[in-house]
Amino acid sequence: MSCDLLIPIYYRRWLAFSLWLVLAMMPGQGHASQWLSIKKTDDNQLMIDKQSLLEEKPYIKAWVKVDYRNPQKNVESVDRVYNHAKALWYFDCDKRKAATIQVFQYDDQELVYSAGTTAKQADFIEPLPESEVEVAQQYVCKWQTKEKQRIEAAARRAANPVVPAVASNKDKPAAPDSVAEPAATPPATNPEDKAAEAKPAESKPAAKPGADKSAVNKTDKATDKGADKNTANPKDKEKTAKTDKANDPSWAYSGARGPEKWGSLNPDYAVCNAGSQQSPINIDNTITAALKPIKRLQKFPLKNIVLKDNSLIMDAGTGNMMVLDQKPYQLKYISVHVPSEHQIKQKSYAAELQMVHEDKAGHRVIIAVMLEEGSTHAGLEKLLGSLPKEKEQSKALAIRVTPGDLMPAKPAYYRYSGSLTAPPCTEGVQWVIMKETLKVSKFQLGALQQAIGAPNQRPLQDGQGRMILE
Structure with a gap:
């Protein structure tokens, strides 16, 4: 027309x-x-x-x-x-x-x-x-x-400002994409016990002559009986309920708290629905820009690995860097998504590694590597051997694996401006999508799927005609 x-x-x-x-x-x-x-x-x-x-x-x-x-x-x-x-x-x-x-x-x-x-x-x-x-x-x-x-x-947001629990972490990906190691859970302590510790020990009243000795220990027996039935006192129940609520993520990848509802679950997540540059997207209709190879330093081993709710996170420690637009970024962590979140020319992949980098100001660059079925991958095999058996358990990597071990050989990539793929869906993220895939075995893909559990894939977002360079 x-x-x-x-x-x-x-x-x-x-x-x-x-x-x-x-x-x-x-x-x-x-x-x-x-x-x-x-x-x-x-x-x-x-x-x-x-x-x-x-x-x-x-x-x-x-x-x-x-x-x-x-x-x-x-x-x-x-x-x-x-x-x-x-x-x-x-x-x-x-x-x-x-x-x-x-x-x-x-x-x-x-x-x-x-x-x-x-x-x-x-x-x-x-x-x-x-x-x-x-x-x-x-x-x-x-x-x-x-x-x-x-x-x-x-x-x-202006009418109902939300004060985050930790101000510096307001703009960080919310659980389950957090990389912080779970804090060690202290032994459950009743407030009354703490008070007792602060006071001098008091001896129990002696039993009256002829009294039933079992009566003296009636309370203790009742407590032991309750413990045998896994019945805690009301204060312990309240504490347990609070802990369960804290561990329960405020969003999910499906159901009533799924991706379509993220923007309405929390004012801080509003951009998930209202944003104009959301990720992931389908990589297509690219513009040739003769992109230069990215300078990377990925020789320092990953520190530990943790299974979060629907996520597998690898802590990168310190030292691994990249340079984009003459600015240095430090690798913070690597997350695994099964299946892939991005598509390349309408093709989806078995899994996607997302290497999240940040500069000193908090600006992010994420390198995405697609995984597809092929031969056994040595680097991934080492990681799979170190998987923790329980959720929220952080396990140190005893075998040396570097981020460079998880990168394809060819340096070609696509680049576009998008967002985090999980709440708070912050925009302004520079995405680097590697063109070459990483070949992994069918068994390795199955192990990743089993470890993560349900798919942790956000649906494709509207590209809004964004410029995608290659």
Whole structure:
């Protein structure tokens, strides 16, 4: 569908604005354009300037451009052809209608045609199914919905601020993706026992002559009897209930606390539903950018391994580093997801390793390595031999395994900007997706699945036309 078909013929010669004003409205003059591909076929590619998205009630306006593989004929003058078009489109999401306000057609870099109208004079019509206009409308209206959710979430957070238990950990991935080792559980102590320790020992009253000796120890026997039946006193029950609640994660990968509900479970998780750059995504429609190999120092052994709720976490200790955009990042931990969270060109993988790095300011870079069935992997075999037998149990790695042992040989990768894949779903995360997979045996994949239990995979998120470099 050509970009000029939505402008009625009696408007196409309308040029009330001077040429300099028309050109000033084009993307790139008032802001830095961010062209994102939202549809690509054998015949053309449709892109939208994300920076131009703006609500102008009751419309949303955006600049789009279409690159055509074959020359297109202008509907007014067949001797005019163009292979590139830019247009300013207005969308009425409530009525599901759209109109073209400005259009510019180019033959390579030469402007061959331009026309325009106003929103009041434009003829808003319902786009043809599967046309470029409908595809753009779906993207824009989804953006509008997410923008409203983001604003509402921000308003809720401002009205009901939540003070985290540990302020420095507010922005860290919530359990089960935490890497902190579980604290050793102290022996259960009754508050009355503590008080007794602080006071001088008092002797029990002696039994009266002729009294039943069993009566003296009646309380102790009752307590022993209760203990035999695993019945704790009320204070112990209250303490146990609190402990169980603390260990119970506030979110899950399925059920009533599953991914679709994350954003409403906690104000700090609002971006899980309202964010515009969420992960994971399908890696496709990439842009060639001749990315340089990432500088990595991954020779220091991993420290320990722990099974969390639906997660397998390896603590990286200190020393393992990477450099991205001339900034150093330290590897904090490696998490395992079964099956993979990301897809590459619509293909899912058996598992995914996510190596989470942070700089001193808390900015994150995550290197993702896909696992697929093949031959036995020596590095993974060492890790599987060190798996703890119980949940929340952290086990030191006795055998040396480095992060470099879990990396593919080829350095090629994809790169995009996304988020954490678990609450609080913080955005601004730089993702590095390795192109080459890691081959592991069927037995090793089965061992990972058994250790983790249920799938710990967040569903794919809307790519929102994000730029994916390779």
